Amino acid sequence: MRRILAAVAAILGVLALFAGGAPERSADGSSAGPPKPALSEVEGARRQISAPASRWRYSRRAAGATFQTVAPVELAEWIRDRKPNLRVVDVRSEAEFDEYHLPRAERFTSSTAFAPDDTIVFVAGGERSVHRDVYVLRGGVHAWIDEVMNPTITADAPPSTRAAYERASIVSRYFGGVPRVVDKLPAARANATAVRRRGC
Amino acid sequence: MNPFAVAALIGIAFGWTLERAGLGSAPKLAGQFYLTDLTVFKVMFSAIVTAMLGAFWLSRLGIVDLSQVYIPETFLLPQLAGGLLFGVGFVVAGLCPGTSCVAAATGRGDGVMVMMGMFAGVLITGLAFAPLRQFYESTGRGSLTLPELLRIPAGVVVCGVVAMALIAFQFAERLEKRA
């Protein structure tokens, strides 16, 4: 019986070697396979990024903005499909970038991070090198994690939501995310916060 | 189901399992630290490997969302110092907090005393917390996991832990035979 237990453990352990995903640390951008953040990194990011990820906050920020926005799932498809001349620039701090960043994102090096109400001006060489296709990722990294890495849907969702979920799931799995059907949408980390406060 | 009912049910299974293994008996637990009876190690690491593999695979298959499970946070210095102290207390008492409850439940007076000691220790430390506070809150690293720390994929860590455990179990068997 002990041998059986040991054998099962050994098999599951060895299989885990192939299921863990590749570390996403090399920033050379020339990796052979798809850029897959390891699941543990996503989990770590999910926990460490402290602001709560609630959906209504995203649209509020985008209202009245003077730039184009791109939704996380669409950006994910651009990255997956290696959209030509795509540059994904992360304007958060170095610490935040190191914690977690999108696949193939580059960190914008500046002494100070950008604030939400900054006016950002791209300065190019002249008319010929004007940048036209400039986007802001709607909802930022939080939305990426919520909608691309952990897309969820309730069992009784209407067909339109279901279609969006299917689309998200395809690209989610590509990046090592985990799409899920849930009883109710993640109401939260209320559970985790309570435990965090009181310990074990 | 009511979360407290779930807690109680899980607790019943927890207590039952500990008692079945004999971990409600202080001399048996203490044997671990004299290398005569390595039951503590075998039970603990079999449990860790099982739950680790379960959590890894269930999350990979999308059945469990590990980001919704509370992962104990890392505080380097406090957990190092607290761990050392805890170990000292453990070998003196022969029971840990969980097993002391099992021992008490099965009629062991020493189990009851360990529980009372635990309560006293926690109470006094809490009351005298102010000077400890700075140390207590130092060197926090959030929910740091071994894969993040070592910058290797979780699957590699999982495989490594399984391998180490299986090898260690072999050693444990040999050590016990010699005792």
Added chain:
Amino acid sequence: MSTPRRYADPYLTGVCLGLVLLAAFVFAGRGLGASGAFASSAAGVVAAASPSRAAANPYFARYLAGDGPWREWLLFEIAGVILGGFLSALFAGRLRASIERGPNLGRGSRLAYAFGGGSVMGIGAVIARGCTSGLALTGGALLSAGAWLFMMAAFAGAYVFAPFVKRAWR
């Protein structure tokens, strides 16, 4: 499995324990624990004796938030542990009022060691934010770095100190 004194195979029981822990992850979104139950009840006792003192204490205050110190998940879990341990011993014929100790230690001394060891564990558990159930088992399975550090430190502390209390166990 019902002959008194004949314990179950440690590896099998370990696997069962791991499954219990896994069930906690799945059905409760958290792992096991024990020292937190002691902390919460200590907070409750202090609050009962002196509410202002409890509220002013940075360690106990957090247990007074939310639903209060007595509606704590770990307290219900520990109640279950006590019941489960009792039932298991009952069916195995292992219920016995006794003071278990090493062959060379008297009953009184054993009780003193138990209380003293328990207190030191209590201090360690507060500082480390957990014990073998919450940190070593749960955190170990979830690959928490701090949990593994605690586990190694605890084993180290115990092994290093064991020779000094040899007369308690040998």
